[in-house]
Amino acid sequence: MNHYPPCQKPELTLGTGPHTDPTSLTILHQDQVGGLQVFADEKWHSVAHIPGAFVVxxxxxxxxxxxxxxxxxxxxxxxxxxxxxxxxxxxxxxxxERPLTPAAGLVNAANSRKYPDFTWAALLEFTQNHYRADMKTLVAFSKWVQEQESNNKLIP
Incomplete structure (x- = not known):
């Protein structure tokens, strides 16, 4: 449960700063107040509350x-x-500890492999220690995995 109290100067604070979720999916039920925003087309857009609906x-x-x-x-x-x-x-x-890799049919000559194999434990550790307020978490994580593998510190 997330609780965001009113703020007299909302322009000076965020309930939760910009981020992507490291999870597979997030299913969110928001109240009628709203406040969720997504970044698209180089600007922030409010996600309207729809009674009885979930945001995925x-x-x-x-x-x-x-x-x-x-x-x-x-x-x-x-x-x-x-x-x-x-x-x-x-x-x-x-x-x-389950190794995560894309399905073979999603990697081919037209769509080369973008991310290394990894475990959820490794991604969770990375995101807890390397917060990013942009869309580049997976790129940074991929570099981190490769560094860990070259130092024999991580086995996916």
């Missing part, structure tokens, strides 16, 4: 599993001056 965000793990065919979603939560905002999120994540 594609995360970095799903992006890697589809070899970049589906993109993770840069988003943030903003606060307002008058009303408490609440949301409830469910995160779909793979097993910690």
């Amino acid at each position: 965000n594609i995360g970095d793990t799903f992006m890697a599993l589809t070899n970049g065919i589906y993109k993770s979603c840069l988003h943030r939560a903003v606060v307002n001056t008058e009303t408490v905002r609440k949301s409830l999120a469910f995160f779909l994540c793979p097993k910690l």
